[in-house]
Amino acid sequence: MPSPEETKLVLDTSALFSLQDLPPEAEVYTTSGVLEELAKYGDRRAQLWGDLLKVSEPTVSSLKKVKEGASRTGDSTRLSPTDAELLALAMDLEATLLTDDYSLQNLATYLGILFRPVGLKGIKDLRKWRWRCIGCGKVFDKELPDCPICGSKLRSTLSREH
Numbered sequence: 001m002p003s004p005e006e007t008k009l010v011l012d013t014s015a016l017f018s019l020q021d022l023p024p025e026a027e028v029y030t031t032s033g034v035l036e037e038l039a040k041y042g043d044r045r046a047q048l049w050g051d052l053l054k055v056s057e058p059t060v061s062s063l064k065k066v067k068e069g070a071s072r073t074g075d076s077t078r079l080s081p082t083d084a085e086l087l088a089l090a091m092d093l094e095a096t097l098l099t100d101d102y103s104l105q106n107l108a109t110y111l112g113i114l115f116r117p118v119g120l121k122g123i124k125d126l127r128k129w130r131w132r133c134i135g136c137g138k139v140f141d142k143e144l145p146d147c148p149i150c151g152s153k154l155r156s157t158l159s160r161e162h
Protein backbone atom coordinates (compact mmCIF):
# COMPACT_ATOMS: atom_id res chain seq x y z
CA MET A 1 0.00 0.00 0.00
CA PRO A 2 1.42 3.38 -0.89
CA SER A 3 1.24 5.99 1.86
CA PRO A 4 -1.23 8.84 1.19
CA GLU A 5 1.45 11.19 -0.06
CA GLU A 6 2.52 8.60 -2.61
CA THR A 7 -0.65 8.59 -4.67
CA LYS A 8 1.28 10.66 -7.18
CA LEU A 9 4.75 9.62 -8.27
CA VAL A 10 7.24 11.24 -10.60
CA LEU A 11 9.76 8.81 -12.07
CA ASP A 12 13.19 9.68 -13.39
CA THR A 13 15.17 7.62 -15.91
CA SER A 14 16.97 5.61 -13.20
CA ALA A 15 13.64 4.73 -11.57
CA LEU A 16 12.14 3.62 -14.88
CA PHE A 17 15.19 1.46 -15.55
CA SER A 18 15.05 -0.15 -12.10
CA LEU A 19 11.37 -0.94 -11.89
CA GLN A 20 9.97 -4.19 -13.19
CA ASP A 21 6.41 -2.95 -12.86
CA LEU A 22 4.84 0.41 -12.29
CA PRO A 23 3.68 0.91 -8.70
CA PRO A 24 -0.03 0.06 -8.53
CA GLU A 25 -2.60 2.44 -7.07
CA ALA A 26 -0.59 5.49 -7.94
CA GLU A 27 -0.68 8.06 -10.69
CA VAL A 28 2.70 7.81 -12.34
CA TYR A 29 4.19 10.81 -14.10
CA THR A 30 7.32 11.52 -16.02
CA THR A 31 8.54 14.14 -18.49
CA SER A 32 9.03 13.93 -22.25
CA GLY A 33 12.78 14.39 -21.60
CA VAL A 34 12.85 11.07 -19.71
CA LEU A 35 11.01 9.31 -22.51
CA GLU A 36 13.58 10.66 -24.95
CA GLU A 37 16.39 9.27 -22.77
CA LEU A 38 14.71 5.87 -22.64
CA ALA A 39 14.25 5.90 -26.40
CA LYS A 40 17.94 6.77 -26.80
CA TYR A 41 18.89 3.64 -24.81
CA GLY A 42 16.46 1.60 -26.89
CA ASP A 43 14.42 0.82 -23.80
CA ARG A 44 10.93 -0.42 -24.50
CA ARG A 45 9.40 0.18 -21.06
CA ALA A 46 7.96 3.53 -22.07
CA GLN A 47 6.08 1.87 -24.93
CA LEU A 48 4.93 -1.07 -22.81
CA TRP A 49 3.65 1.19 -20.07
CA GLY A 50 2.29 3.73 -22.52
CA ASP A 51 -1.14 4.50 -21.14
CA LEU A 52 -0.18 4.09 -17.48
CA LEU A 53 2.55 6.66 -17.70
CA LYS A 54 1.35 10.25 -17.70
CA VAL A 55 3.69 12.61 -19.50
CA SER A 56 3.65 16.14 -18.20
CA GLU A 57 5.85 19.24 -18.19
CA PRO A 58 6.56 21.52 -15.23
CA THR A 59 5.61 25.15 -14.86
CA VAL A 60 8.18 27.83 -15.60
CA SER A 61 8.01 29.15 -12.03
CA SER A 62 8.83 25.77 -10.48
CA LEU A 63 11.64 25.28 -12.94
CA LYS A 64 13.04 28.61 -11.85
CA LYS A 65 12.90 27.59 -8.16
CA VAL A 66 14.72 24.35 -8.92
CA LYS A 67 17.49 26.14 -10.80
CA GLU A 68 17.90 28.67 -8.01
CA GLY A 69 18.08 25.82 -5.49
CA ALA A 70 20.69 24.02 -7.58
CA SER A 71 22.96 27.03 -7.66
CA ARG A 72 22.75 27.22 -3.85
CA THR A 73 23.53 23.56 -3.15
CA GLY A 74 26.23 23.30 -5.80
CA ASP A 75 24.27 20.83 -7.94
CA SER A 76 24.03 23.15 -10.96
CA THR A 77 26.77 21.56 -13.03
CA ARG A 78 25.32 18.09 -12.47
CA LEU A 79 21.72 18.97 -13.10
CA SER A 80 20.61 18.11 -16.63
CA PRO A 81 17.61 19.92 -18.13
CA THR A 82 15.67 16.66 -17.69
CA ASP A 83 16.62 16.47 -14.00
CA ALA A 84 15.48 20.05 -13.41
CA GLU A 85 12.16 19.33 -15.15
CA LEU A 86 11.53 16.24 -13.00
CA LEU A 87 12.12 18.13 -9.76
CA ALA A 88 9.94 20.99 -10.92
CA LEU A 89 7.18 18.60 -11.98
CA ALA A 90 7.26 16.85 -8.58
CA MET A 91 6.99 20.29 -6.99
CA ASP A 92 4.01 21.24 -9.18
CA LEU A 93 2.15 18.00 -8.52
CA GLU A 94 3.17 17.69 -4.86
CA ALA A 95 4.24 14.22 -5.87
CA THR A 96 6.95 11.90 -4.58
CA LEU A 97 9.99 11.73 -6.83
CA LEU A 98 11.34 8.23 -7.39
CA THR A 99 15.04 8.50 -8.10
CA ASP A 100 18.35 6.79 -7.33
CA ASP A 101 20.30 9.87 -8.34
CA TYR A 102 22.05 11.43 -5.31
CA SER A 103 22.17 14.85 -6.87
CA LEU A 104 18.39 14.80 -7.42
CA GLN A 105 17.80 13.48 -3.90
CA ASN A 106 20.02 16.19 -2.51
CA LEU A 107 18.16 18.94 -4.31
CA ALA A 108 14.79 17.42 -3.45
CA THR A 109 15.76 17.58 0.23
CA TYR A 110 16.78 21.18 -0.14
CA LEU A 111 13.58 22.12 -2.00
CA GLY A 112 11.26 20.20 0.32
CA ILE A 113 10.21 17.74 -2.38
CA LEU A 114 9.31 14.23 -1.22
CA PHE A 115 11.48 11.55 -2.74
CA ARG A 116 12.15 7.87 -2.46
CA PRO A 117 15.00 5.79 -3.84
CA VAL A 118 14.17 2.77 -5.98
CA GLY A 119 17.29 0.65 -5.70
CA LEU A 120 20.08 2.20 -3.71
CA LYS A 121 19.69 3.54 -0.21
CA GLY A 122 18.72 7.20 -0.24
CA ILE A 123 20.56 9.93 1.54
CA LYS A 124 19.09 10.96 4.86
CA ASP A 125 20.23 14.52 5.18
CA LEU A 126 21.22 17.42 3.04
CA ARG A 127 24.70 17.30 1.62
CA LYS A 128 26.62 19.78 -0.36
CA TRP A 129 28.93 19.16 -3.26
CA ARG A 130 32.46 20.28 -2.52
CA TRP A 131 35.67 19.97 -4.48
CA ARG A 132 38.77 18.59 -2.81
CA CYS A 133 42.25 19.09 -4.22
CA ILE A 134 43.93 15.73 -4.89
CA GLY A 135 47.30 17.42 -4.24
CA CYS A 136 47.11 19.51 -1.09
CA GLY A 137 43.69 18.39 0.15
CA LYS A 138 42.19 21.86 0.38
CA VAL A 139 38.38 21.85 -0.01
CA PHE A 140 36.51 24.38 -2.14
CA ASP A 141 32.83 25.28 -2.24
CA LYS A 142 32.76 25.58 -6.01
CA GLU A 143 34.21 23.84 -8.98
CA LEU A 144 37.49 25.29 -10.24
CA PRO A 145 39.59 24.24 -13.25
CA ASP A 146 42.45 23.39 -10.87
CA CYS A 147 43.66 24.11 -7.35
CA PRO A 148 44.60 27.80 -6.94
CA ILE A 149 47.15 26.78 -4.27
CA CYS A 150 49.08 23.90 -5.82
CA GLY A 151 47.63 23.54 -9.34
CA SER A 152 46.45 19.93 -8.92
CA LYS A 153 43.09 18.65 -10.09
CA LEU A 154 39.99 18.84 -7.89
CA ARG A 155 37.68 15.94 -7.21
CA SER A 156 34.01 16.42 -6.33
CA THR A 157 32.77 15.05 -3.04
CA LEU A 158 29.44 15.10 -1.21
CA SER A 159 29.76 16.37 2.33
CA ARG A 160 27.30 16.85 5.11
CA GLU A 161 25.88 20.30 5.66
CA HIS A 162 26.97 21.64 9.05
Ligand SMILES: [Zn+2]
Pocket residue numbers: 133134135136137138147148149150151152
Ligand atom coordinates in the same frame (compact mmCIF):
# COMPACT_ATOMS: atom_id res chain seq x y z
ZN1 LIG B 1 46.02 21.95 -4.04
